[in-house]
Amino acid sequence: MKRMALRWFGLAWLAVGIVVCGAQTAPTAPKPGEGPASGVPQDNPDNGKKTPETHLTPAQAKELFRSVDDILHFASSDSKLPVKHEVKRKLQTRTSVEKYVVDKFNDDEDAKRMQRSEIVLKKFGLLDRDFQLKPFLVSLLTEQIAGYYDSKTKTVNLLDWIAPDSQKPVLAHELTHALQDQHVDLDSWENKSLSDVSKNVEDDNKHLAVDEVDTAREAVLEGQAMAVFVDYSLKGSGKTLLTSPNVAGSLNEDLTDNSDSPVMARAPLLLQESLLFPYREGLNFEQVLMKDKGLTEAFAGVLDRPPSTSFEILNPKSYERQAKVPLLQMPDVHGLLDNQYAPYDIGVMGALDVRILTELFAGEDAAVALTPQWDGGIYYAAQSKMAKTPEQKAETGSVALMYLSAWKSPDAAKTFAAIYAEELGRKYSGVKRQQELESNGEQIYQTNEGPVLIALNGNQVFTSESFELGLAHKLEFLMEGAQSNGNLQTAQTTPGAKELSGAIVHVFANCGLMRVGMPH
Template sequence: MCVVALFLATAVAPAFAQETSPPEPLAGEEARDQALLDAADSIAEQVSRIRGLPLLNEIPRGVKDREELRTMLIEQLHDEIPEAIFVAEEQMFKRLGLFGPEVNYRQLMLDLLTEQIAGFYDQSAKELYIMVGLPEQLQHSAMAHEIFHAIQDQHFDIGALLAPFSSQENGDFALARMALIEGDATVLMIDYVLYEEKTLPAGRALSAADIPMIAAMLLEMDTEQLAAAEQLGGSAMIGVNTDGVPSLTDSVLGSAPRIVRDLLLFPYVEGMRFVLRARANRTWTDVDAIYTNAPVSTSQILHPERYFAGELPLDVRFDASEALAEYEPMFDSVLGELQLRSWLATHADVYTHLPEPGPAAEGWRGDRLLGYRNEQDQVVAVHVSSWESEDDAREFAQYQAQIAEARYGTSTSHQTGTHGESWCLRHGPETDGHRVYVERWGELVLLIEGAPSTLDEEGAEIDPTTYLARQAVWSSLSRMPFEGTLRDREAAAREDIAEDATSSPNPHPGADDPSP
């Protein structure tokens, strides 16, 4: 959802608060730092040659220890993500059963910041930060990854790629764009290590994508295997522990809720696979061209054939606020195939009788999740999804009904009609209960989770909230081609960038100077 997507963007391109001058380094530290800066120059030349993209400007760079990097990123997290966003998303995760009641979302993300640091490129300041204390092999592969982000930014403008939609507005769009950015950098890092190990011949435009055995291995390995692979050491995908050893198991990330793990790993793992498939039997110039028409959904990343066929999602819009007069809107975003799959898989992990969740999310065409909260912090989630066929919609709706039955230990009532079907479940006491309502109408699925419910003495429902919310959704629902929405937002983003460039002084004077 939105915080995780913004967290990913922060890890690649944060804008930092003013930092104080560090203490004067010892002579040994000066030599160490200078050696790292010299290594960065050499690695930048290698990365540029391997990827076929020239370094257009020198990259200002600095050396920091783990604690300094952690402090800088935590300050960015506080500056960029207000507490209210964390609270809203945490409440939505808990409403949908994706977080346990004990999870503190902000603290979890702070803990991940502590763990998932190996250096980074600051897109706003156009600076590279190198972390000291890593073994040389991990240090150099991490630098290759982050240096390539600087080269990407010089050629393709990372900020403009992410600009059309904030991660709060469309978390799926943000994840798709981050998957291209991080996936490309991860393949580059793998190629860099292979060149260093002489597996790839120097001076030839080869990649892991050109070696069928290596490409097949990377496409088939699961996340745990990829995290354990030595050649991926140092990547932010897996983190580096205090001994400088790549680790996923027994880490903060490894023990985080599934949806957090899925969203944080997705840009690196599935992004890498997308780029490998895009590069297969093609050239890096072909991959470069993708940046001019970058993916807009995780469905395109998970199924590259959809990207190359030009299949775009639908922009789903609706409003249920009129029916929820005692509630305030607190969440509005697009989940997309990846998050829907993770949503289902989270419950399949707990309720093992549920079927394999992957197929139930593959027919995704578009969706939107709205959240509403009252003064008692009770949350109502309203989700509408659009699917490629009625069969796809039915599979997703049935899965949601099964999740509701498993979570609340009671059966749903099921009704069918000419154009659709519905499932309804009630849980809780008679005067303060809640309902889960699922309805399929053609290739659309509506889910209302957490609407209040009160029964009369005969056991009949007397709270109309679920019915009114249903009516409000269907009466306000629209589905539009995403292409038009994206075009309008890209134009608005370009205007904002142009206005900022003309009205704001450069906050980083000298950022183009080649000084270390």
């Protein structure tokens, strides 16, 4: 969903590589029998207080600066990405790092779009109505950051409160981003989505044409950096990710442990999955390519021919076959809507978004079973022109939403329609079914925010929320008719929309390596 779930928030903030540390510093990869990493403030069981934070001595800082070149060459050897020039390095204080995160959050285009898209996420039920997204995300990032490479200044930033041995695995991750930057220029390679609001049908389909490019690319960047991180952590054992395939599975289990991250532990599923997706699924994607195609293709090859959808990240074999995911067409709805509504948001409801939504609504087992049956989806949101004040515009009731999803079978479509209908009571109050108004394949409800139409037609499900019922039927006719012309688009690698979760993923990825992306 413009990476609805992910892309909306720039759900990929990891691409530049910051890890935000809260009360604790970033741990190294675990070794058998090893205790907490040196330099990490620990809880005192006697008084509940944390030991005072330590800072690097001049000798330690000198050692850390000196290690950058060695680790850069390790990352180059491990990834087969050549070193074209040395990487600048700078020591940062906790205050300066936290300022960097907050400034980046405030300035990032995806973050701005995320704030706008917050209403749509709530409309879909991915966030609770009373959830305050921006302050929570600032707290989450502040807790999670551990280290970062800044692609604008071409500098790897070291942290003055973490012991050198604890920072070195993080450096392996961040310096992989530096090598990626030297190969493709990350500033131009990463951000391919359009940030403006489309005003006509041509703009609508330009936005949709990019599908989930940024989300997929962020997963590539983080997956590659995680592979090098793992190999650096294992180098003393003589093992690698390629020779020890079970390592990734163990790491994935570790990534879901939020016991030392209180803010992450209480984050909505959307934010947790958006933050983890580039690390977890990106690493899995890279591991498959390393095994099937070799290191050069898994690193430089993927940077030169990146995937364009979260579906490809979740299904690496589809990427290897160069199979394109059909992209649903957006019809011209502006003639019906523009007198009463202003265009608000449009995007792709991608495989990752569907997985998150299905897990939230029906549980993990349902998500695992249904997500592979996904075959495309788009949404369009419009805001009533009756909403005049900022307070009125901030209400979910001011926005009307339509969503068309396609499935590989009528049974899968029927299952999704039932799951979606079951959750209406969680999103709205006063939900009442109006069966007397329904035609074949329809479910119609009245809610405190207006009518809801759920229409099942073969392998497609159309939903309309808050549009007047007669208008909703006209929109259904247009949306379904646009897909029957036999001229489906496919996901492209040119500028366009982000999937719903995409904005979140992008914001996370652009802030650096997060603690949640590292083994505990």
